[in-house]
Amino acid sequence: MCLGNSNSRDRELVVSDGDGWISTPSIDHDPLESIGTVVSLTRNRELYAHGDPAAHLYKMISGAVRTCKYFSDGRRQIGAFYLAGDVFGLQMDIAHTLSAEAINSSRVLVIPRPALMALAERDNDVALRLWSLTTRELRRTHDHVLLLMKTAPERVASFLLAIAERVGTSSSVDLPMPRRDIADYLGLTMETVSRTLSDLQAAGTIKLPRSQRIVFSNRTALERLKS
Amino acid sequence: MCLGNSNSRDRELVVSDGDGWISTPSIDHDPLESIGTVVSLTRNRELYAHGDPAAHLYKMISGAVRTCKYFSDGRRQIGAFYLAGDVFGLQMDIAHTLSAEAINSSRVLVIPRPALMALAERDNDVALRLWSLTTRELRRTHDHVLLLMKTAPERVASFLLAIAERVGTSSSVDLPMPRRDIADYLGLTMETVSRTLSDLQAAGTIKLPRSQRIVFSNRTALERLKS
DNA sequence: CGTACCATTGACGACGGTCAAAAAACGTGG
DNA sequence: CCACGTTTTTTGACCGTCGTCAATGGTACG
Numbered sequence: 039m040c041l042g043n044s045n046s047r048d049r050e051l052v053v054s055d056g057d058g059w060i061s062t063p064s065i066d067h068d069p070l071e072s073i074g075t076v077v078s079l080t081r082n083r084e085l086y087a088h089g090d091p092a093a094h095l096y097k098m099i100s101g102a103v104r105t106c107k108y109f110s111d112g113r114r115q116i117g118a119f120y121l122a123g124d125v126f127g128l129q130m131d132i133a134h135t136l137s138a139e140a141i142n143s144s145r146v147l148v149i150p151r152p153a154l155m156a157l158a159e160r161d162n163d164v165a166l167r168l169w170s171l172t173t174r175e176l177r178r179t180h181d182h183v184l185l186l187m188k189t190a191p192e193r194v195a196s197f198l199l200a201i202a203e204r205v206g207t208s209s210s211v212d213l214p215m216p217r218r219d220i221a222d223y224l225g226l227t228m229e230t231v232s233r234t235l236s237d238l239q240a241a242g243t244i245k246l247p248r249s250q251r252i253v254f255s256n257r258t259a260l261e262r263l264k265s
Numbered sequence: 266m267c268l269g270n271s272n273s274r275d276r277e278l279v280v281s282d283g284d285g286w287i288s289t290p291s292i293d294h295d296p297l298e299s300i301g302t303v304v305s306l307t308r309n310r311e312l313y314a315h316g317d318p319a320a321h322l323y324k325m326i327s328g329a330v331r332t333c334k335y336f337s338d339g340r341r342q343i344g345a346f347y348l349a350g351d352v353f354g355l356q357m358d359i360a361h362t363l364s365a366e367a368i369n370s371s372r373v374l375v376i377p378r379p380a381l382m383a384l385a386e387r388d389n390d391v392a393l394r395l396w397s398l399t400t401r402e403l404r405r406t407h408d409h410v411l412l413l414m415k416t417a418p419e420r421v422a423s424f425l426l427a428i429a430e431r432v433g434t435s436s437s438v439d440l441p442m443p444r445r446d447i448a449d450y451l452g453l454t455m456e457t458v459s460r461t462l463s464d465l466q467a468a469g470t471i472k473l474p475r476s477q478r479i480v481f482s483n484r485t486a487l488e489r490l491k492s
Numbered sequence: 493c494g495t496a497c498c499a500t501t502g503a504c505g506a507c508g509g510t511c512a513a514a515a516a517a518c519g520t521g522g
Numbered sequence: 523c524c525a526c527g528t529t530t531t532t533t534g535a536c537c538g539t540c541g542t543c544a545a546t547g548g549t550a551c552g
Contacts, residue, residue, distance in 0.1 A: 107411060109492060115414045117407060129400050135407060158393065165392040166385065172399045173356050179406040180344060180362060184334060186413040187342045187452040190540065217499060225414040227541055232500055249499060249549085265336060417508065444531065457508055459532055476517075476531060 069157060069164055070097065070125070074149040079103075079140035086127075087137045094148050096120075096127045101144020102214040105136040106222065116223040118178065119215060121205055128172045141215050186225050188265055193224040194234045195263035198244070198252055210253045217249070296384060296391055297324065297352070301376040306330075306367035313354075314364045321375050323347075323354045328371025329441040332363040333449065343450040345405065346442060348432055355399045368442050413452050415492060420451040421461040422490035425471070425479055437480045444476070 076099065079085060085096065088107060096103075098120050105117040105126065117136045120126045129135065158165040185196055197220065202211035213220070221228045235252075238244045243260055245253040254260060303326065306312060312323065315334060323330075325347050332344040332353065344363045347353045356362065385392040412423055424447060429438035440447070448455045462479075465471045470487055472480040481487060 111492070113414070115411055117410060129404060129407075131400070131404065135404065159389060162386060162389050162392055165389060165396065169392065169396040169399060172396060172403060173358070176399060176403045176406060177356055177358065177362065179403060179410060180356075183344060183406060183409050183413065184342055186410065187340070216497095228499080229501085229542085230540060233540090236500070265338070443529095454509060455531080456510085456533085460508090463532070 069161065070095070070149055070154070070167075071147065073153045073157065074147040077146050077148050079144045079146060081140060081142050083140045085138040085140065085146065086134050088134060090134050090137075092127060092129060092131055092134050093151050094127055095125065095151060095154055096138070097147040097149065098122050098124045098126075099145040099147055101146075102141040103138055103144055103146065104141055104215065104219055104223075105138045107136050114222045115225070116219055118175075118182070119201075119219075119223065121214065125171050126175070128168070128175050141219065182223075190224075190226055190230050190234050191237070191263055192265045193226065194220075194231060194238070195260045196265075197224060198254075199260060199264060202252075202254070206252075208254070208257065210251065213250045213252060296388065297322070297376055297381070297394075298374065300380045300384065301374040304373050304375050306371045306373060308367060308369050310367045312365040312367065312373065313361050315361060317361050317364075319354060319356060319358055319361050320378050321354055322352065322378060322381055323365070324374040324376065325349050325351045325353075326372040326374055328373075329368040330365055330371060330373065331368055331442065331446055331450075332365045334363050341449045342452070343446055345402075345409070346428075346446075346450065348441065352398050353402070355395070355402055368446065409450075417451075417453055417457050417461050418464070418490055419492045420453065421447075421458060421465070422487050423492075424451060425481075426487060426491060429479075429481070433479075435481070435484070437478065440477045440479065 074097065079101070085103060086092075086094075100122050103120045103126070105120070107115050107117065109115075118126070119141070126138070127134075154164075154168075158168055181200075185193055188196065198211065201213060202208070205211060205214065217228045217231050221231045224231065226234075235244070235246060238260075239246050241259070243254075243256045243263075245255050247253065301324065306328070312330060313319075313321075327349050330347045330353070332347070334342050334344065336342075345353070346368070353365070354361075381391075381395075385395055408427075412420055415423065425438065428440060429435070432438060432441060444455045444458050448458045451458065453461075462471070462473060465487075466473050468486070470481075470483045470490075472482050474480065
């Protein structure tokens with residue numbers, strides 16, 4: 039199901055949303071944002087499940103969402119993390135191949151696919167923009183593939199730097215997701231991720247004041263580890 | 266560089282090509298094919314290198330191409346295999362993130378990006394089709410990510426079935442690529458791939474009359490292995 | 493303050509990598 | 523068509539990385 043039990047308080051017209059997430063309301067105002075609805079999600083709330091009809095496109099306003107696939111034996115693979123500003127649900131499949139869940143309290147702009155497609159057929163810029171968004175997604179997924187062939191320390195180092203580039207600074211980052219999510223994204227176990235972070239701390243490469251907070255005390259060493 | 270030392274004999278206008286590769290020259294004739302040039306590639310010939318400007322889109326006519334990335338320590342990751350009919354080079358990046366090489370003698374339709382973009386801006390159907398092609402690529406790359414978190418036997422089994430779906434029959438397949446390429450695609454070593462295939466043969470799941478030919482003697486067991 | 497949940501650490505084992513050699517397959521020229 | 527050299531594939535022995543299982547420690551929240 040999709041957004042089934044979200045009550046009316048969770049939904050509001052995007053135009054009535056006033057906390058400044060609209061990127062550039064001026065000249066090149068994003069047409070995607072004129073046909074969507076804002077939805078609030080609580081931690082671990084499922085946005086859509088594997089197999090659901092792909093009826094919407096999503097744009098993150100705040101918080102974090104993971105897409106993932108559960109295997110019969112309980113293993114889970116995380117396909118991607120989406121943070122403020124990211125657009126997802128771009129696959130034109132009939133049904134979603136992964137499910138999407140909120141990692142923590144999040145707000146998402148939900149854009150109905152039919153309205154979007156109608157817009158794309160009228161407005162060539164929209165069609166090209168959808169293509170552009172999809173190629174960005176493709177590039178990230180390619181990077182994910184490259185990540186998965188590396189060693190554990192390389193994966194962790196690459197991940198920290200990549201996440202820092204999106205939500206952190208050059209000297210630190212607050213990880214929006216727990217260890218388990220990082221592990222399932224990197225194709226490792228929670229224990230290996232934890233051990234690797236401890237090793238990096240012991241080597242003086244990072245500091246871990248809190249488990250979610252990473253301080254880069256030797257960024258060069260991290261970059262080198264990336265391989 | 267890109268197709269640098271291919272001589273004029275290697276290039277010919279697509280309209281002059283007469284061996285019937287044009288998919289449907291009738292009602293919905295693919296507009297992509299009206300602005301391209303056919304190029305012949307020999308084994309291991311590089312089509313474009315990592316970092317080259319992404320100036321073209323490519324459509325496989327015959328043969329097989331791999332996209333890959335070389336790491337400083339000699340490791341190599343293969344991003345995808347492209348076989349007859351496949352379109353690649355869809356990333357809208359300034360530069361290619363992977364290189365592309367012919368696995369064996371191949372013929373490729375080369376479509377200049379500027380002409381393509383001009384067409385996409387005029388013809389909305391073309392823009393939407395490019396999007397559709399990109400989402401297909403995205404789906405395959407997602408599947409690749411899922412593949413890379415499995416165990417070695419699972420990866421090999423999944424690979425065999427996936428390739429058979431594209432170029433083989435339900436009972437056999439002739440692998441267009443050597444073991445080394447399969448290994449670098451699956452994130453394993455050549456030895457592990459070879460050993461796994463030998464194990465599958467010993468278990469009666471497959472037969473290997475020649476190293477490139479796989480006969481599925483127990484397809485059910487293979488499907489089950491896929492996990 | 494107690495109770496979950498999450499993260500860390502330890503001990504151990506298995507899967508897959510590495511190094512090395514043998515065997516097959518392939519291509520080339522006599 | 524066969525002999526030869528090269529490349530690819532297979533097989534073997536051994537080792538390291540990472541997964542598994544289990545216990546402990548930390549943190550958030552009621």
